[in-house]
Amino acid sequence: MSQIKIVPLGGVRENGKSIYVVEVEDEIFIMDCGLKYPEYEQLGIDMVIPDFSYLVENKDKIAGVFLSHGHADAIGALPYLLEQIDVPVFGTELTIELAKLNVNNYPNTKDYTDFHVVNEFTEIEFEKAVISFFRTTHTIPDSIGVAVKTDEGTIVYTGDFKFDQSASKEYQTDFSRLADIGKEGVLALLSDSTNAESNALIASENQTADEIYETLRYWDGRIIVASVASNIQRIQQILNAAHKSFRQVVLTGKDLEQIVKTAIRLGKLSLPSDDLIITEKEMKKKNPDELLILETGRMGEPLKSLQKMASRRHRSVNITEGDLVYITTTPSSAMETTMAKTEDMVYRAGGTVKTILDNIHVSGHGNQNDLKLMINLMKPKYFVPVQGEYRVLAAHADLAHEVGMSYKDIFITGCGDTLELEKGRLRMTGSVDADNVLIDGLGVGDIGNIVLRDRKVLSDDGIFIVAVTISRRKKKIISSPRITSRGFVYLKASNDLIAESTQIVEKVVLDNLDKQEFDWGILKQEIRDDLSKYLYAQTKRKPVILPVIMEASQKKK
Secondary structure, three states, X not given: OOOEEEEEEEOEOEOXXXXXXXXXXXXXXXXXXXXXXXXXXXXXXXXXXXXXXXXXXXXXXXXXXXXXXXXXXXXXXXXXXXXXXXXXXXXXXXXXXXXXXXXXXXXHHOOOOOEEEOOOOOEEEOOOOEEEEEEOEOOOOOOEEEXXXXXXXXXXXXXXXXXXXXXXXXXXXXXXXXXXXXXXXXXXXXEEOOOOXXXXXXXXXXXXXXXXXHHXXXXXXXXXXXXXXXXXXXXXXXXXXXXXXXXXXXXXXXXXXXXXXHHHHOOOXXXXXXXXXXXXXXXXXXXXXXXXXXXXXXXXXXXHHHHHHHOOOOOOOOOOOOOEEEEOOOOOHHHHHHHHHHHHHHHHOOOEEEEHHHOOOOOOOOOHHHHHHHHHHHOXXXXXXXXXXXXXXXXXXXXXXXXXXXXXXXOOOOOOEEXXXXXXXXXXXXXXXXXXXXXXXXXXXXXXXXXXXHHHHHHHHOEEEEEEEEEOOOOEXXXXXXXXXXXXXXXXXXXXXXXXXXXXXXXXXXXXXXXOOOOHHHHHHHHHHHHHHHHHHHHOOOOEEEEEEEEOOXXXX
C-alpha cells in the first residue's frame, strides 16, 4: 500500500494563500503557491505568504509545483518559494505567463526559467504518481484542476471553480472529464469552499456583460471602473462595454498594463477596436463622456486606489463632480468596512458610486448547488474542503454530508495539519510548521508579533521620546531631558505633564549615576517603567516610550 500524505500549508481557515501538498511515497506535489492580503491589524504589511519550512526540509522530494490559475491567491508566493527551492513549475499557457511576470519581477528569482506549459490533455508520469488536469470555469482563462493518480486512487484538487452552462469556449468546464475521473475512483477531493454558505443564483457571464453595458451606456460624464487586474473575464466585459458606449479606455498602473498586454498577446483578451486603449497623456485631450478609466490599483487592489482618487492623492486621476465610479469587484466580508469608507469618500469628492452587486450576484466561485454537483461527479472516498475561513469549510462539510458522505470521512483541516493514509483509511496524524510569513517591503519574515504589537500601540497611543545627555565621570546630567511626542499628547497644551515627566527622568538618571555599577540597559528600562506608570495614571494611555541617552565626550588634556 502506498504511503500518502495531504498537508495544507495555507488556504484553510483563511481567505487566500492557497498551497496544498500531496506526498506519495518519497515524491511531493505542490498544488498552487499563493499569497493573501493583510488583515486590518497587520499594519504596514504588504502581503502574507505561507511558511515553506516543511518544503525546504524535504526539497529533495519535490517533483514540482502545479498551478491551477493565474490569480495572486494561487501564484503570488511563487517567487518566495523558488528563492529557496529550485523546482519545476507547471501550468497552462496564460497561468505560466502571469507566473513568469511575478517571478521575474522579483530580484532574487529574475533568472528562473524552469516553467512548463500544460493543458487539459497533458499527463505527466512521475515515479509514484501520474499528474493530469481538467478544465474549469473561473474568472480567468486557462483555469484547471489537478488530479494526482496513485495506486490507492486519485487525489483531486479543484482549484477555484464554478459551473456556468453559458460560458464561452475558453472558460468552459470539461464535464465529461470530471465524470471520467470520478468513475476511475477518487481517494480524496480537495474542493473550493469560498461560496459554501451561499445558495444565491450566480449570474452567468453573459448576464454580467449585459449588466455592465447597461450601467455604462447612459452615463453622461467620465466613468472610473474598479476591477481586479487578473480578472481577465471582467476586463474583457468592460472593454466590450466601453467600445459599445463609444468610449476610449485608459489603463492605470503597471500591473494592469502587463497583464492586459500578456493576455492580448496570447489571444486570451481581444480589443474590439485598435484605438480603444489610449494613454494617460492622450486622456487629457478627451471630453469626460468619451473616457473610461480602468483602475486596478497596486497588486490588483482597486479600493485603496479609489480612496486616493477621492482624496486627490492619486498620481494621475482625481474624482470630480459628475464622475461615475463603478465597482466591479466582489469584496470579501473582511473588506466591507473599506468598501463603505470608499463609497463615502467618492460621494464627498462629488462622484457617484454604483457596484456590480446592486442588481446581480456575481462570483468566480460556485454556490452550494455547484459544490454538491462537484462532489457527486467525483464521488470521493474522503473529502477535504479548502479555500476559505472555518465557517465556510464547515458549511462545505455539511453540503458533502447532504449528498451522502459520512462526517467521519470529511476533514476540516488547519494550516499544517497532516492527513495520512494508514491501513487503508485517511487519518489526521499530526501537524507541521505552517505559520504566516509577513512581507514588508523587501523584508521577508522579519516582521513578527512583537513588531506588529508595537505598530498597533503606535497607531493607538503614539510615541513618547526622551533625550538626555549625561556625564558618567562627573555623575551629573549635562543637558536636561528633552521630550518629544507624536500621536500621544499635544505638547504645548500639556506643560504639567511634560514637567513632571522631566523630573521623573532626572531622578532615574541621577539614581543610576550614583550606583557603583552603571548599566545602560537598566537605566533605559527604569525610565520606561517609571514613565509608563506615570503617563498611564495621568492619561490611561500607554505610548511607546523611547529613551535616548547620550554621553558627553571627555576632552583629552
